[in-house]
Amino acid sequence: MRRGVYANRLVDDRESLQALLMCLPPEAMLARQTAARMHGFGVLPEGAVHVQLPPEVPRPRLPGLLVHHSALPVEPVMVNGLPCVPAARCAVDLARTVRRLDALPVLDAAVRSGTVCRDELIVEAFVHRGLRGVRQARSLALLADGRSECRQESQLRLVLIDGGLPAPEPQIWVLDGDGVARYRLDLGYRERQVGIEYDGLSHLDRDRLRHDRDRANWLDAEGWTMRYFTDRDLYRRPAHIVATVRTALSP
Numbered sequence: 001m002r003r004g005v006y007a008n009r010l011v012d013d014r015e016s017l018q019a020l021l022m023c024l025p026p027e028a029m030l031a032r033q034t035a036a037r038m039h040g041f042g043v044l045p046e047g048a049v050h051v052q053l054p055p056e057v058p059r060p061r062l063p064g065l066l067v068h069h070s071a072l073p074v075e076p077v078m079v080n081g082l083p084c085v086p087a088a089r090c091a092v093d094l095a096r097t098v099r100r101l102d103a104l105p106v107l108d109a110a111v112r113s114g115t116v117c118r119d120e121l122i123v124e125a126f127v128h129r130g131l132r133g134v135r136q137a138r139s140l141a142l143l144a145d146g147r148s149e150c151r152q153e154s155q156l157r158l159v160l161i162d163g164g165l166p167a168p169e170p171q172i173w174v175l176d177g178d179g180v181a182r183y184r185l186d187l188g189y190r191e192r193q194v195g196i197e198y199d200g201l202s203h204l205d206r207d208r209l210r211h212d213r214d215r216a217n218w219l220d221a222e223g224w225t226m227r228y229f230t231d232r233d234l235y236r237r238p239a240h241i242v243a244t245v246r247t248a249l250s251p
Contacts, residue, residue, distance in 0.1 A: 014080055020049055020065065021082065025057050029076040029083040031068055032097075035090040038079045041109035043151045044094065044102060052085055068093075072127065087115035088124040095125075095140055096133030104140050105154035111146035118144045147171045152198045153186050155234055156241070160187075160196075163242030165249070168196060174219065183215050185226075194248045195219065195226045198234070 021028055029035075031052035036042045048066040053059070055069040070093075076083035085093070091110040095103040110116050121141040128134045143161065147170035148154045161167050168187040172195065176182045188195040219226055225248050233241050 014082065017049065017082055020062070021051075023062060024051060024060055025053060027054055027057055028052070029074075029085055030079075031070075031085045031090065032066075032094055035079075035084040036094060036106065036110070038082060038084050039087045039090060039110070039115045040113035041087075041091065041106065041115070043105050043109045044098065071131075087113075088120045091116060091121060092124045092128055092137050092141070095121075096128060096131065096137035100136055100140070101155050101158060102151075103136060104143060104158045105148070105151040107140055107144035108146060108148040108154040109151075111144050112148070113146075118142075118146075143167065145170055149186075150198075150200075152200065152231070152234060156196065156198050156229065157187055159234065159238045159241050160245060163238070163246075165242060165245060174222065174224065176222075183219065189249060192249055193222075193224045194245070195224050196245060197226065197228045199228050199230050 017030065017034070021030075028051045030038055030050065032050035033042060033044050033046040034050040036044070037046065048064050050066050050068065052068045052070050052074075054073075055071055057069075059067040059069070072089075074085060074089055077086050078084070084090070087110060091107055094106045098106070107121055110121065111118055118141065121144055122138070125134060125138040125141045128137065140158075143158070145157075148157065149171065153170060157168055157170065166189065168189055170187055172185045172188040172190055173181040174183050174185065174195075185195040186197045216226060227244055227248055229241055229244075
């Protein structure tokens with residue numbers, strides 16, 4: 001599995017990580033994207049196994065390994081038998097080191113996973129004061145919302161906020177005349193009855209398309225103004241998203 005580490009059968013991901021840690025200094029713990037996956041909020045690609053070491057410990061050089069030195073002391077927590085950076089520390093480390101559009105999805109997913117709450121993220125961001133990217137992490141921790149259900153929903157919400165619009169509410173249930181929940185919207189402004197949806201690949205399925213059309217017609221009949229966006233809008237035309245939603249919110 002690794003130099004000096006052998007297995008007599010096929011191993012799973014946890015055992016593979018355990019074998020790697022056996023080749024590292026005893027202070028090593030899983031960090032960043034790898035720890036986030038272990039905690040249940042791995043929404044960013046890993047590319048390599050991320051581990052953290054104290055600054056005085058030399059960086060090991062092993063294939064598929066990315067080592068981070070941390071000036072802040074931290075005690076690992078055991079997740080599925082593996083030492084990991086605690087959830088709040090892991091989320092804030094990512095939020096201050098990845099691009100802004102990817103940082104909020106991490107924080108939202110961390111809260112949604114139940115391993116950390118928003119207040120803990122805010123406190124942890126304060127602990128990181130003086131480190132690179134902490135201002136970004138601190139400002140986004142205030143926006144963390146576990147109701148967002150996917151990376152693109154979080155990114156769409158951030159685009160609208162950064163565009164100067166009020167923060168939309170994630171996952172709005174729309175009720176019928178009998179008070180029964182009929183449909184749930186990705187994002188929206190309940191008082192203005194403006195809904196916002198991200199259409200990913202799943203919406204290209206024929207049965208899903210039929211459902212979406214019925215849903216759109218029902219929402220229109222109930223007075224909702226719906227706006228739909230795709231990956232092209234999100235990653236290439238964010239200004240178009242902001243302008244479209246601003247117009248929908250205009251009196």
